[in-house]
Amino acid sequence: MIDYLMSLNNPVSMIGLVASIIVLVSMCFNPSTKRGNIMMRSVNLIGSIVSVIYGVLLGPLGAGMILLNGVLVFVNAYYLIVTLKHK
Numbered sequence: 001m002i003d004y005l006m007s008l009n010n011p012v013s014m015i016g017l018v019a020s021i022i023v024l025v026s027m028c029f030n031p032s033t034k035r036g037n038i039m040m041r042s043v044n045l046i047g048s049i050v051s052v053i054y055g056v057l058l059g060p061l062g063a064g065m066i067l068l069n070g071v072l073v074f075v076n077a078y079y080l081i082v083t084l085k086h087k
Helices: 002-007 011-026 034-085
Strands: none
Touching: 011 034
16 A cells, blocks of 8 residues: 555656546446436546546556547547437
């Protein structure tokens, strides 16, 4: 635990932590309402973009993170657009 807390002095680690917190916050919205769905998708989209940036900064070790969150960027963007188009 102490090693983890010490690693937060590293800016790259901080970006990863922020990305995780953003994604966690996105899961707190109720997606069963239109407003909740829009909020969840918007915040999750931001978290996925930050996670892709974090993966890029990790270098070769971040390939899985880049792939997974890169796909999630497109999934969230697609469903956000679909939700916004429907009245």
